[in-house]
Amino acid sequence: MLPKKLLCSPIAFFLAFFIAIIGISFVPAQVSEINAQKSKSDSLTGNAFCIQCHGNIYYGLKNPETGKIHRKMMSINGRIDPTVFKKSNHRSFQCTNCHSIEFKKFPHSEKALLEEIGSCIDCHSGDSIAEKYKFDLIDEDFQKSVHATKHSENFTCWMCHEAHSYKVNATTVEYDNSMCLSCHANANKYNLILNKSNPNIIEKHEWLPNQQAHLQNVRCIECHARVNDSILVAHNIQPKAKAVKLCVECHSTNSLLKQTLYKYQSRVQISRNGYFNAAILNKSYVIGANRNYYLNVASVVILLIVIGGIAIHIILRTTLKK
């Protein structure tokens, strides 16, 4: 048959080869055209799209009639630092994983603005992270706190754990205290929750000597949260009347600081060597809580030798001399 003949002929082979070459050279051209189109409309997919406005001090707004781009200033509140976000625990997220997909439109719709953002527990329950950090127990603890009981719906975990910079176990006193001070030293955020004057933290802690040293080296939660043995960071902020006021709670051998701030490190490091090498001293020095085991033994031994020596001397003096 002809076609069979044709197919087998060298002409057909060359024809096929020719068509194939054209085809191959055409297909990529088509694909890259689509890509080019996509990147025009969508190049700023994902976070870059939001960051172009929210990651900058200024953003450009195009006038659809004149085509002119107007420079506008992003309000401080709307600014997200992309470098900080990239270091946070949720850096792998799309903005729209937490925020409504509606935010892709600008101006943002009311619907987008009013959509509620999920809580930690909505994602972290039953997963390995939730297990590692005991989210359910933390939530239980938090629900008992003054913040939750007085302002249950408005006060979410996000109030302290700033969504775009949150990083677990930063464990610097400064980082932890900045969470509390973001409200307690900032009337604007405080008033978001409660429209009353914000008590002055410095004045309210005037009774504490060396206030600066304390507030820089002790976490607020050390005095204000009830210690919970089953979680690393107590979340039950107590009413002020129950805050720690007694100096010896910290300035003693069984300092509460050992159970809290240094729990994590201490767990690894506390040994019979006392606290000289332990984490407790890496950050600060707490009178009364710091003792060195060897130093203690040495001083007791020396003391006993001296007293023993004197006792023998007295005995010999009184019995032998006269």
Place this chain on the structure above:
Amino acid sequence: MAQKIYYYPVWIRIWHATNALMFLLLIITGLSMQYGLFKIRFDYAVSIHNVSGIVLSVCYLYYFMANFITGNLKYYRIKFKGFFKRLWVQFVYYTVGIFKNQMPPFPLTIKRKFNPLQKFTYVSVMYIIVPLIIISGYAMLFPEIIYEKVLGIPGIVLTDLVHVCTGFIGSIFMIIHIYFCTIGSKPAANFKSLVNGYHQTE
């Protein structure tokens, strides 16, 4: 030939009384802060310790300068040649000779107020230990002057270590000091001397 020597002029007696009292207060409040002994309220202990530390340091300055001005310093001067030999002799006297009713090898005279062992301890305590206690104490009172880190160890930890160690040495000195003051013509003789100023030689 018994003789009365005016060893302790009024300024020494005033200094010594204040010094001893402050030292006692510091030891008691210090132990209370560090070990919770004596059950003194922590904030009171801190305040007492701070105040008596400051009084002690003023006292020390007074002692330091008066020692120069009055010439009392000459009793502290150590002649290095053969000093260790003399220390040993005095040590042997205290551990052996004294029980055999031997005479002290370095009897006190107008020129010699302290025997070699006394000289050694007084000089080390008054010119090394006490200054260290005072300096480290002030450093902790004003922690911003302390180096943040020394060889990777927080400066405040080292400062505290110096303070606690020298404080301990000072306390041990005080115990031994008081005991050795009972070795005189009579056990109470030296204490009487420090009240009325006169030393009775044997």
